[in-house]
Amino acid sequence: MHVIYGGTFDPVHHGHLRLALEVSECFEGAPVSLVPCHIPPHRGATGATAQQRLRMLQQAIAGDPYLRIDDRELNRGGASYTADTLRQLRCELGDDEPLAMVVGTDAFAAFDRWKEWEQIPELAHIIVVQRPGMTLNPETRPGRLLAERRAGGTEALRHCASGYVLELDPPRLDISATGIRERLRMGRSARYLVPETVLAEIHDMGLYRACPVTKN
Numbered sequence: 275m276h277v278i279y280g281g282t283f284d285p286v287h288h289g290h291l292r293l294a295l296e297v298s299e300c301f302e303g304a305p306v307s308l309v310p311c312h313i314p315p316h317r318g319a320t321g322a323t324a325q326q327r328l329r330m331l332q333q334a335i336a337g338d339p340y341l342r343i344d345d346r347e348l349n350r351g352g353a354s355y356t357a358d359t360l361r362q363l364r365c366e367l368g369d370d371e372p373l374a375m376v377v378g379t380d381a382f383a384a385f386d387r388w389k390e391w392e393q394i395p396e397l398a399h400i401i402v403v404q405r406p407g408m409t410l411n412p413e414t415r416p417g418r419l420l421a422e423r424r425a426g427g428t429e430a431l432r433h434c435a436s437g438y439v440l441e442l443d444p445p446r447l448d449i450s451a452t453g454i455r456e457r458l459r460m461g462r463s464a465r466y467l468v469p470e471t472v473l474a475e476i477h478d479m480g481l482y483r484a485c486p487v488t489k490n
């Protein structure tokens with residue numbers, strides 16, 4: 275089972291990390307690869323550069339046996355389209371290896387605006403994770419895709435290469451990178467929202483602040 279979890283990670287926070295671990299546990303400790311995007315396709319400029327976001331991720335997962343980083347989108351450059359990443363992975367893994375991508379409900383709600391979105395379930399399973407304050411409308415195209423391809427449990431994903439949509443609702447952590455950037459911009463603390471090592475990187479690189487921010 276190969277599981278990827280893509281994001282901007284600007285910065286990576288405990289919501290991301292806890293979720294990645296929950297997914298790994300669902301698949302009996304299968305590693306989850308965090309895939310930082312180079313240029314996020316559907317949003318404005320990032321607060322930190324790609325290299326700075328990678329550095330924070332490296333600090334965040336250092337020593338964790340279940341989490342990895344796949345930096346292929348940074349190496350590829352340009353806008354990071356998930357279909358391209360999955361196609362590349364599918365070539366490497368072969369046709370039969372189960373491949374799954376993790377996405378939060380907020381991102382999945384706009385899934386039908388992703389490049390080649392209808393091809394994605396042919397390349398990988400989709401694990402949709404509930405995010406606080408975000409309910410998926412069943413009448414939308416992503417909502418219908420979920421209903422049509424819904425997996426009863428994790429077992430289905432393990433036995434097929436792609437094609438299922440699995441809903442997961444682990445304990446919800448109401449943390450967002452936007453909220454963290456905003457706090458830092460206002461000179462407030464982001465402690466306990468991001469790992470201490472990430473906080474130290476943010477401080478050392480002077481990220482996310484218009485005016486000086488204390489190190490907590």
Ligand SMILES: Nc1ncnc2c1ncn2[C@@H]1O[C@H](COP(=O)(O)OP(=O)(O)OP(=O)(O)O)[C@@H](O)[C@H]1O
Nearest residue numbers: 280281282283289377378381405447449450451452
């Ligand atoms: N607290 C969280 N709980 C569950 N899923 C999350 C959480 N934070 C982010 N995600 C999911 O992780 C993926 C990557 O998220 P991203 O890097 O954009 O973080 P974010 O906190 O949503 O950032 P921003 O606030 O800048 O949009 C998305 O699929 C998103 O839905």
Ligand SMILES: O=C(O)c1ccc[n+]([C@@H]2O[C@H](COP(=O)([O-])O)[C@@H](O)[C@H]2O)c1
Nearest residue numbers: 280281282311314315354355356388389
């Ligand atoms: O492929 C696309 O068209 C596409 C459009 C929007 C988002 N994505 C991916 O979805 C992931 C989460 O995006 P974001 O903006 O919420 O960090 C990240 O890996 C993006 O590359 C992908």
